[in-house]
Amino acid sequence: MSEKKEPGVLQGFKTFLMRGNVVDLAVAVVIGAAFTNIVNAVVKGIINPVVGTIGTQNLDNYSSCLSSSCKNGDGIQLMWGSVLGATLSFVITAAVVYFLMVLPMSKYLARQAARKKAQEDTQEAMEMTELEVLKEIRDALVAQRGSGHDER
Numbered sequence: 001m002s003e004k005k006e007p008g009v010l011q012g013f014k015t016f017l018m019r020g021n022v023v024d025l026a027v028a029v030v031i032g033a034a035f036t037n038i039v040n041a042v043v044k045g046i047i048n049p050v051v052g053t054i055g056t057q058n059l060d061n062y063s064s065c066l067s068s069s070c071k072n073g074d075g076i077q078l079m080w081g082s083v084l085g086a087t088l089s090f091v092i093t094a095a096v097v098y099f100l101m102v103l104p105m106s107k108y109l110a111r112q113a114a115r116k117k118a119q120e121d122t123q124e125a126m127e128m129t130e131l132e133v134l135k136e137i138r139d140a141l142v143a144q145r146g147s148g149h150d151e152r
């Protein structure tokens with residue numbers, strides 16, 4: 001009896017890494033990291049100066065004090081400006097990803113599905129036509145046989 005040898009840990013890890021979805025995920029993470037730098041630059045270079053027309057250009061400077069005294073770093077401060085900056089970065093990133101990647105891809109996939117369905121419908125119509133032709137041939141043969149042509 002020969003025992004089937006199970007793949008080793010390294011072989012299993014290599015198989016895991018070579019799966020298509022893992023490689024796609026790795027590419028997406030790298031592109032996402034690079035894209036984060038672009039979004040951060042847009043927020044710091046465009047959004048913050050626009051907000052700066054109202055107050056300060058650095059959103060991190062916006063805060064509120066929870067205790068009675070927040071001078072000289074004492075007291076409890078809520079740094080809501082940092083949260084606002086991170087939220088703006090997230091919304092811009094999500095909008096760009098949706099409008100430049102998700103929406104075009106979903107439209108492309110919908111077109112591909114429509115083409116595939118059209119091809120299937122055309123092929124089905126052709127098959128029905130072939131079936132109808134075969135039925136006509138059968139009916140013609142039956143009619144010919146019934147009109148006095150015997151098979152003996």
